Every structure is written in C-alpha cells, then in structure tokens.
Amino acid sequence: MRISSVTIFEQSVSSMNRQQSDFLKVSQQIASGRRVVNPSDDPQAASRAVGVDQARAVTQQHADSRVTARNSLAQTESVLNSVSDAVTSAKTLLVQASSDTLSDADRQSVASELRGVYETLIGQANATDGNGRHLFGGYQDSTEPFVKQDGKVEYVGDNNAREQRIDASRLMKVSDNGQAIFQSVPSGAGHVATAGDGNTGNVTFKGPQIVDQESVEPNRAYEITFDDSTDPMTYTVKDLDTGASVANGDYESNGDDPVRVQFQGLALELEGEPSTGDSIAVNPADQGNTSIFATIENALGVLENPTENAADKAALRNTLSTSMRELDNSLDNVLTTRASVGARLNELDVVDSVGGNRMLNYEQTLSDLVDLDYAEAIGEYSLRQVGLQASQKAFADMKGMSLFQFL
Incomplete structure (x- = not known):
C-alpha cells in the first residue's frame, strides 16, 4: 500500500498542531493557576464551581451587610451611652434642687443647667449616622424624629425599627425607634x-x-x-x-x-x-408620663418659677419627686435598650465567625474543583514540550524522505 506524500505531510502537520494545542493548554493553566480554564476542560467541576462561587458571593454579601449593621449599632450604642450620662446628670440636678436650703435664685441656676441637659438630650435623640439618616426615626429617617412644638418635644417618627439581613436565616434590628427609647419605660x-x-x-x-x-x-x-x-x-x-x-x-x-x-x-x-x-x-x-423630655419639662416648670407659699413648695417637692422616679424608669429603659444593642453586637461577632468558617470552606471547595496542582502541571508541561519538539523533528526528517534527493 502506497502512502502519498500529501497524506504524510497532513498527518505530520496534524500531529504538530495537536501537540502544540496540548502544550498551549498546559501553558495557559500554569499562567492562570487554574486547572479548569474553560468549562470544556471539566464540565462537572465547572458546573459545581459556579454553584460554590454563587454561594460564596452571597456569603460575602452578608459579611458586607454585617459591617453596615455593626457600624449602625456601634453608633447607636455610643449615643445611648451619652443619653444615659445626660439622664444621670439630670437626676443629680433634681436631687440638688430638692434641698430646702436653696433659694429661688439657686433653683433657677439649677434649672439653667438642667435646660442645657435637656437640649443635649434633644440633640442626641436626633443623632444621625454617617449617611445622614436619623438613628431613632424608624422608617422615617430622613427628617428629625423629635421636634419642639409649643415648648414641648414631640415624636414625629414611626414605631418601626430598621432591619438588615446579616445571614441567610437571620434578620437583625439595626436601629431602635425613638418612641421605644425616649418615650417608654x-x-x-x-x-x-x-x-x-x-x-x-x-x-x-x-x-x-x-x-x-x-x-x-x-x-x-x-x-x-x-x-x-x-x-x-x-x-x-x-x-x-x-x-x-x-x-x-x-x-x-x-x-x-x-x-x-x-x-x-x-x-x-x-x-x-x-x-x-x-x-x-x-x-x-x-x-403615666413615660417621656424623658416631658419629665424634664415638668421639672423645669417648677424650678424656673418662684415658690411664694407652702402650696408652691409642696408642688415643687412633689413634682421633683415624681420627676426623679420617672427619670429612674427612663434610665432603666435606656440601659435596657443599650444592653440589647450590645447583645446584637456580640451576635454579629458570632455570626462573623461562622461566616468566616463558611467562606474558608467555600474557598477550599472551589480550590479543589478548579485550582491547579503546579507540580503535576509542570511535569505535564515538560512532557508536552518534549512531545512538540519530537513532532517537529519528525516532520523535518519526513520532508527529507524523497527519491529526488538521490537523482
């Protein structure tokens, strides 16, 4: 059976192209560090890798969400710390004003200091986060939740609390509305x-x-x-x-x-x-009265007015006594909310730890599916290189096999 020169040349070229394709494939794997560069390299591994990569992306999104939630809760905790300090200062001033040795002028001086605490509390109640949203307005976080109307502070937000998904099965409150903090016990x-x-x-x-x-x-x-x-x-x-x-x-x-x-x-x-x-x-x-602001307003009302008779002095003592009891309850409520915020911050740490372990598992699974074994790849690279060189040498030798060279 005779084999034509054209057939010999075609087979040699085809062999060189195949060897070169295999060599380039290994080279591409080494350059990218991935065993599965194209889905055709390993369809089953490529399909599983897509699912794992999607799950990893969702986990990363939850991790980013936890960062946002932590920032919001940390700001809330900081503001509540300032609020508790202000309420404690107000209680101290009321105890001081309850002394029978104080004159009307002395009580007005205390009232002036108490009004400063009152204004501070209003500012803290209208605090905003880094994005300009009010922390304690519920869903209505674009406007101040506490406003002064006719000398009294009114809450104009809603009674909702913003929530954020921090994990696939956990929806966490990242804020508390002002009514629950400043107008509740x-x-x-x-x-x-x-x-x-x-x-x-x-x-x-x-x-x-x-x-x-x-x-x-x-x-x-x-x-x-x-x-x-x-x-x-x-x-x-x-x-x-x-x-x-x-x-x-x-x-x-x-x-x-x-x-x-x-x-x-x-x-x-x-x-x-x-x-x-x-x-x-x-x-x-x-x-009864559950508003921190109304409590201080009532106290200011009696401190800023002179006591002209025994009935006025009795009203002063009774109002201050009631106000101190209400401030105690309000402080307990603020501290309870602050404890709740701290518990949520602790929970974020736990969920972060679980999410970090999950991310490591996804990374390991993805690596097992598509990442390259460099030792094996380098051996394969050397083998393909030798194969390509042998194919080229065979083709060069094949070109010289002609009777015309002996004429």
Whole structure:
C-alpha cells in the first residue's frame, strides 16, 4: 500500500498542531493557576464551581451587610451611652434642687443647667449616622424624629425599627425607634405617684415603695383623696379600675413623723396638711408620663418659677419627686435598650465567625474543583514540550524522505 506524500505531510502537520494545542493548554493553566480554564476542560467541576462561587458571593454579601449593621449599632450604642450620662446628670440636678436650703435664685441656676441637659438630650435623640439618616426615626429617617412644638418635644417618627439581613436565616434590628427609647419605660417599672394639678394644700409624698410584692397588681391605678370635713381628717384610696375603696384611715400629721398610707402591697409616706379635694394619683409607670423630655419639662416648670407659699413648695417637692422616679424608669429603659444593642453586637461577632468558617470552606471547595496542582502541571508541561519538539523533528526528517534527493 502506497502512502502519498500529501497524506504524510497532513498527518505530520496534524500531529504538530495537536501537540502544540496540548502544550498551549498546559501553558495557559500554569499562567492562570487554574486547572479548569474553560468549562470544556471539566464540565462537572465547572458546573459545581459556579454553584460554590454563587454561594460564596452571597456569603460575602452578608459579611458586607454585617459591617453596615455593626457600624449602625456601634453608633447607636455610643449615643445611648451619652443619653444615659445626660439622664444621670439630670437626676443629680433634681436631687440638688430638692434641698430646702436653696433659694429661688439657686433653683433657677439649677434649672439653667438642667435646660442645657435637656437640649443635649434633644440633640442626641436626633443623632444621625454617617449617611445622614436619623438613628431613632424608624422608617422615617430622613427628617428629625423629635421636634419642639409649643415648648414641648414631640415624636414625629414611626414605631418601626430598621432591619438588615446579616445571614441567610437571620434578620437583625439595626436601629431602635425613638418612641421605644425616649418615650417608654421597661416592663415591671412599678408605680409612680403624682400630685393632683388642683391641689391647694401642702401635702408632699415619698414613694411609693413595695412592701408586699405578692399583693402588688402591676396594672392597677389608684387615687388617694382627702376629706377634712371630719376631725381628724381622713383619706381614701380608690382603685380607679373598679371604683372600689381599697384603703382608708385617719390622716393625723404631727409634723415630725410622716403618715404612712399602705394599700395593695404599696406604701406612701405623706407629710404636710392637705385640703379637701386634694389628690395623689398612683399609676403604673407605663400608664403615666413615660417621656424623658416631658419629665424634664415638668421639672423645669417648677424650678424656673418662684415658690411664694407652702402650696408652691409642696408642688415643687412633689413634682421633683415624681420627676426623679420617672427619670429612674427612663434610665432603666435606656440601659435596657443599650444592653440589647450590645447583645446584637456580640451576635454579629458570632455570626462573623461562622461566616468566616463558611467562606474558608467555600474557598477550599472551589480550590479543589478548579485550582491547579503546579507540580503535576509542570511535569505535564515538560512532557508536552518534549512531545512538540519530537513532532517537529519528525516532520523535518519526513520532508527529507524523497527519491529526488538521490537523482
């Protein structure tokens, strides 16, 4: 069987092209560091690599989301720290103003300092993050959530909290609305006593204190009223929910020892002389004033006005006593929110650790699927290089195999 010269040349060229293609493929793998450069190199590995790469991208997106969430929570925690310091300063000023040794001028000086704390709190409540969004406005974060209207601070945000997905199965709150922080009290805050607006006597109170926890009904509101038509004067404690009287007795004040009024596990200590019709309300903390700003506004209202008689002094003491109790509850609420923010920051650290391990697993899986074994590739490179050189040498020798050279 004779083989034509054309066939010999075609086979030689085809062999050289094949060897060169294999050599270039190995060269490309070494240059890119990847075993699977094209899907055709290993279709199954390429398909799995696409899925792993997508999962890795989603995990990276969640990691970026956690960075944003951490920044927002860290700013919130910093602001709440400043708020707690301001509330503590306000409480200290009210304790100072409660001293009977202060004159009206002294109390106005305290009021001036307290107003500075008040303005600071408003500024903190309207704090923004690095993007200009207000931290405590809920979804309405483009405008200030707290505004002054007729001398009082009002909340104009909503009661929502912005959330962010930090992992495939975890949606985390990255902010708290201002109503929950500045206009709420923690559950179980107890009761707060408040003197009636129309009181004309000079009765003052301390408390209420809990004397029997099992007897306390946390959601009940009470009112203490006085009647001087009898001798001695009497008091009546009425349950405002049922209208029933839960306690009554004689009000006999000797000026030295306070009159102790005890009812439903609670007790108040009363001093001074009430008038008929005077009242003291004892409400659950969450049913009365829960706004930090309203509390300070009430305190400023009595501190900035002179006390002209015993009734004014009693109103001063009662308002400051109520304000201090309300500030305690507000501070507890701020600290509770701050603790919640700290817990979320800790959770971010845990989720970061889990996400980091997941990313390492994805990287390892992706490497196993498509990355190149350099030792094996270099051996293959040398082999393909020798094969290409042999093919070229064979072709060169084949060209010389002709009878015409012997003529």
